[in-house]
Amino acid sequence: MSDHHPDLEEKLGADVEEQLDEPRMYKVLLHNDDYTTMEFVVSVLQQVFHKSPAEATMIMLNVHKSGIGVCGVYTAEVAETKVGLVHYLAKKNGFPLKCSMEEA
Numbered sequence: 001m002s003d004h005h006p007d008l009e010e011k012l013g014a015d016v017e018e019q020l021d022e023p024r025m026y027k028v029l030l031h032n033d034d035y036t037t038m039e040f041v042v043s044v045l046q047q048v049f050h051k052s053p054a055e056a057t058m059i060m061l062n063v064h065k066s067g068i069g070v071c072g073v074y075t076a077e078v079a080e081t082k083v084g085l086v087h088y089l090a091k092k093n094g095f096p097l098k099c100s101m102e103e104a
Contacts, residue, residue, distance in 0.1 A: 024103060026079040028071045030063045030086070031098040038064065040095055045071060048085050073104050 028049075030041065038060055045056035049071045063069035074082065079101040090097035 023075045025073050026076055026101040027073050027104045028079050028082050028086075029100050029102065030059070030069050030071055031100065032063050032067045033096050033098065036090065036095040036097040040090075040093060041097065044086055044089055044097070048082055048089070071099075076101075 030044075041060040041063060042053070042056045045051045045059055046053065049056075051059065051071075059069045059071060071082070083099045083101050086097065086099035090099075
């Protein structure tokens with residue numbers, strides 16, 4: 001006698017697929033201030049967010065002109081790590097650069 005139950009396997013497979021939701025995504029944001037240099041912001045964007053020099057410059061200019069700029073969109077854990085790294089680098093270099101995250 002076989003223990004093979006195709007109907008049960010199909011139902012279980014469907015239940016598992018329903019439970020697998022995409023992780024929430026978060027935007028990592030840089031905030032403008034009057035002290036952090038543009039060069040440092042470009043450097044952070046290249047080091048932490050792996051942006052090209054041109055892309056880093058565009059984001060930095062957006063932060064400078066509008067007061068805030070999106071560095072990237074990541075899962076919560078990755079976003080938290082990047083925010084912490086930006087704050088660490090800013091403090092180490094004597095800048096008050098603020099970085100935050102918000103749900104995308």
